Amino acid sequence: MLAVDVEKKLGALQISVHFQVASGATALFGPSGAGKTSVINMIAGLLTPDRGVITVDDAVLFDSDRHIDLPPYRRRIGYVFQEGRLFPHLSVRQNLDYGRRMSGLPRDSSEFDRVTTLLNMAHLLDRRPGNLSGGERQRVAVGRALLMRPRLLLLDEPMASLDIGHKREILPYLVRLRDQAGIPMVYVSHTPAEVRLIATTVVRIDSGKVVATGGVELLDTADNDALA
Amino acid sequence: MFDLTPEEWTAVALTLRIALVATVCATPFGIAIGWVLARKQFWGKALLDGVVHLPLVMPPVVTGYLLLIWFGRKGAVGGFLDHYLGIVLSFRWTGAALACGVMGFPLLVRPVRLALEAVDRKLEDAASTLGANRLTVFFTVTLPLALPGLIAGVILCFARALGEFGATITFVSNIPGETQTISSLIYTFTQIPGGDAAAGRLVLIAVFLAFVALIAAEWLGRRAAARFHGE
Numbered sequence: 001m002l003a004v005d006v007e008k009k010l011g012a013l014q015i016s017v018h019f020q021v022a023s024g025a026t027a028l029f030g031p032s033g034a035g036k037t038s039v040i041n042m043i044a045g046l047l048t049p050d051r052g053v054i055t056v057d058d059a060v061l062f063d064s065d066r067h068i069d070l071p072p073y074r075r076r077i078g079y080v081f082q083e084g085r086l087f088p089h090l091s092v093r094q095n096l097d098y099g100r101r102m103s104g105l106p107r108d109s110s111e112f113d114r115v116t117t118l119l120n121m122a123h124l125l126d127r128r129p130g131n132l133s134g135g136e137r138q139r140v141a142v143g144r145a146l147l148m149r150p151r152l153l154l155l156d157e158p159m160a161s162l163d164i165g166h167k168r169e170i171l172p173y174l175v176r177l178r179d180q181a182g183i184p185m186v187y188v189s190h191t192p193a194e195v196r197l198i199a200t201t202v203v204r205i206d207s208g209k210v211v212a213t214g215g216v217e218l219l220d221t222a223d224n225d226a227l228a
Numbered sequence: 229m230f231d232l233t234p235e236e237w238t239a240v241a242l243t244l245r246i247a248l249v250a251t252v253c254a255t256p257f258g259i260a261i262g263w264v265l266a267r268k269q270f271w272g273k274a275l276l277d278g279v280v281h282l283p284l285v286m287p288p289v290v291t292g293y294l295l296l297i298w299f300g301r302k303g304a305v306g307g308f309l310d311h312y313l314g315i316v317l318s319f320r321w322t323g324a325a326l327a328c329g330v331m332g333f334p335l336l337v338r339p340v341r342l343a344l345e346a347v348d349r350k351l352e353d354a355a356s357t358l359g360a361n362r363l364t365v366f367f368t369v370t371l372p373l374a375l376p377g378l379i380a381g382v383i384l385c386f387a388r389a390l391g392e393f394g395a396t397i398t399f400v401s402n403i404p405g406e407t408q409t410i411s412s413l414i415y416t417f418t419q420i421p422g423g424d425a426a427a428g429r430l431v432l433i434a435v436f437l438a439f440v441a442l443i444a445a446e447w448l449g450r451r452a453a454a455r456f457h458g459e
Binding site: 044045046071072073075076077078079081083085087088089098099102103104128144145148 | 350351353354355356357358359360361364368369372373375455
């Protein structure tokens with residue numbers, strides 16, 4: 001269970017967001033500039049809310065009244081960034097291992113094999129991020145976040161920088177991830193077709209406010225577009 | 229290849245030792261100051277930047293003279309070091325290393341600072357979400373990404389230290405076996421009749437060492453850069 005109740009002023013945009021979601025895949029859906037990425041940056045600890053509370057299960061990540069603000073490295077929240085952000089000086093294997101090592105988890109080769117198989121990247125392990133395709137890079141980014149055993153996985157438009165071929169390539173992995181990994185996901189997107197395929201819950205955000213929370217039926221027919 | 233007298237070999241070995249110690253000791257400070265200048269905004273930042281770069285623009289003799297005043301046995305810092313730690317720098321090879329380190333410092337800091345400024349902060353954010361605290365992020369992400377700049381700075385500092393003359397001779401004089409480096413020995417030979425041949429031999433050595441340092445810098449820089457692309 002993720003509960004978010006935060007306020008943050010960013011330039012002209014006043015973000016004031018309140019929502020609670022259970023397990024499964026939650027989409028933060030809304031137009032560009034609505035404050036979606038800022039919301040998940042606050043969940044990850046990369047952006048500090050002006051006031052509010054963020055909890056995951058019984059863990060309080062942020063509470064302005066109680067002066068609790070866990071730094072990102074203590075939150076155990078996996079984050080898949082729009083542009084992947086793989087470490088260019090490390091091999092794919094070292095990138096995948098980074099979160100586990102930094103989180104002080106023991107080596108677990110069966111988990112490593114499970115994730116590399118799930119995301120079909122066993123053949124990429126000795127390559128460098130510099131010579132991966134966009135789709136491969138995003139799969140590695142997802143694997144890297146999974147292998148730190150997060151309590152929550154954040155994905156910020158993980159397919160936005162991919163062309164349509166690579167989107168079709170990575171989408172089934174995200175669906176498998178939702179069904180098999182057992183980790184709650186928060187998925188930021190402004191593409192209805194993506195949200196329809198991946199999300200179980202939709203939180204609709206516009207101009208920094210939650211305008212509706214519910215199932216995929218929240219996406220009206222006007223949102224019907226191709227997966228482009 | 230090089231037919232040198234024992235006195236000349238001593239100067240060559242001493243020069244290498246002084247340059248190496250100067251560079252190794254200056255590097256952690258160079259990284260720290262480079263990081264502060266690249267990442268922090270504070271009152272007096274321009275002043276710090278200026279002070280770091282002073283040895284580059286002041287006459288080396290002036291730097292040497294200031295070192296003599298501050299780090300000599302009667303100086304503010306030198307007196308303290310002598311009295312409490314038993315460390316004497318003036319007229320010792322360690323003093324020569326200090327002079328060389330100070331002279332090479334701006335050449336070290338500048339590329340380090342530029343390289344740190346160029347590091348993508350978003351990668352540091354990614355590392356912190358993966359469980360790395362700030363210090364670990366610095367050593368596993370920031371510094372490795374700035375490595376080409378660090379290597380360039382270290383080699384420049386080392387090369388500067390190899391050839392340092394003015395500050396060294398002012399601060400620690402020209403004592404055979406203690407502070408007489410290649411440069412100061414060449415200077416000595418030019419002051420005595422018939423010293424041309426010996427000076428010429430040492431000049432060859434100096435040119436050779438400078439070339440090796442440059443080639444090493446090029447090679448290391450390429451290797452470090454190659455790690456970011458391809459396997």
